[in-house]
Amino acid sequence: MLAFLIIIVILALIFDFINGFHDAANSIATIVSTKVLTPFQAVLWAAAFNFIAFFVFKEHKVAGTIANIISENVISFKVLLSATIAAISWNLLTWYYGIPSSSSHTLIGGLAGAAIAAGGLHGVNTHPIFIAVIFMVLSPIIGLIFGFLMTLITVNLARNSRPAKAEKWFKRLQLVSSGALSLAHGGGDSQKTMGLILTAIWFYHKTVHGNTMSVHDMAMPGWLPLACYSAIALGTMSGGWRIVKTMGTRITKVNPLEGVCAETAGAITIFLTIVFGIPVSTTHTLTGSIVGVGATKRLSAVRWGVTFNLIWAWILTIPVSALVAGCIYYIIHFIG
Template identity: 65%
Template sequence: MFSLLIVIVALALIFDYINGFHDAANSIATIVSTKVLTPFQAVLWAAFWNFVAFFVFKDHKVADTIAKTVKPEFLDFDLVVILAAVIAAILWNLFTWWFGIPSSSSHTLIGGLIGAAIAKAHTFNVIVMANFIKTVVFIFLSPLIGMLLAFLITLGIYWICRNKNPYSTDKWFKRLQLVSSAAFSLGHGGNDAQKVMGLISVVILYHGVQTGTMSADVDPKSILMSHAWIPIACYSAIALGTMSGGWKIVKTMGTKITKVTPLEGVAAETAAASTLILTEGMGIPVSTTHTVTGAIIGVGATKRLSAVRWGVTINLLIAWILTIPVSAVVAGIVYYVIKLFM
């Protein structure tokens, strides 16, 4: 039983690492495409701020939401459910990374948990609907909020700088992009590392209940408060993953949706960072991918709607919609396969 706990925690941290390099593109795409930093400099910058998020986000609200995605009483505190969910999430993340599709690691993990739980309990009642509904709603709301904020911020900047020298303005916004990309990486670390923290807290709870060392009514959030190694490990894993980069997705995010200038990069990153920090405060596990994609579209739309490559955007939207159901199905299959050998 203890060995299974170690395996799941290790896989969860591997998923966190993959999340880092999968979502590194979100943090650095605009700052690389505008040539403010080289790719190597950009991933170091983003990784640093991913880890700094550990010192900023102490309430663990997103982790708490993830931990309460499914009802443990339906699952007999079965660790195999968590194992299947993590394996499915890793498989989908690697698949989308290989094909350069900026999908959501957050929704992959949630879909995996739901699919494995349904496979175990044979009922949809296993889902905590309040948490699931707000997560699904923000699949659509987070890119829309990012898009609207980016559109308004870009227009505001254009108005403020309407009489400024273009050369000096461009130089200033290249400097400001360091600040905006740092803010976005901070929000990315705070939102995404917490998802794995929530998962690990559930694993420890399930193991504790099965071994009789923990009561079933223990709040997973209290486990995070009493096990400082969990947030440290999760923030470290996502920072290391970001340092590994995700160049295929950088290309999609930084150049294929719309061309971005330093001024527009500041607007997109500021809008995305604001959205992530807002939703973290609300305890909603949103996708950094969805958020920054919406922000980049909002920036492109200020020029003209045709400046946005809608074909690429539609493909991304399809991938977003498929992520939860595909991850759920894969997790269900993985659960049944694992049970054949246990």
């Protein structure tokens, strides 16, 4: 049993690492495209704030939400292993093709698919999945609205400034906004891995030690947040350049002012959802913010073809991850 637990912990941390380099583009795409930092400087900057999140976020409500997806009566190492393998597979596939899909929804879909394969529809708790699906739609819309309004307000406040001086200040401010977005990314996405590992630890204690407490009452081990924040920070340092191009240039071209507005809007949206324990996608949220910023110039400034392709990828993420996880569960179950 201990060997299974160790395997799941290792795979979950690998998923966290992949999440880091898969989603690195979210917090550095605009700062690289506006040439505020070089790609190497940007990933170091983002990775540092991913790790600083360890010292900022002491409540782990998002982790609790993830741990609540699977009904306790069907939680097993087979289910958790299937979900993790499916999430890793979809993340690597979308990274390879440069598609900024959601690591969050990949994991949620994987957990739901494996749980349904193990226990039918009663194997999942529908409430956290329902909330995730709702905010899959709402988070980019909220980011879009914040990005649109923030850009309008900022442009009006800076309209009398000399262009060269204003650009210099916004380049400095973009360091702050990208840092805030990386902090939010680390704080939100690392907790999803914590929830997965915490569920595995709970099942181990239940099976080996006869623990009767609910998974919701399971205390977070002190090493777990440190391990998860470290893994995502290391992953961010490894890059994610395929998706940088999509997020930084293909949706709409942004200048430093617009970069500040998009990143700040995305960070605010994610911080709010973390407070309420809602697992949202950093990718979805920032994409919405970038679209909102681009729409302030004119609707044609947004490359809607690229945007709609991203939306299709988002729609498919949960069901495809669920299907892959279900198939993996049946294979593992059949083997033994």
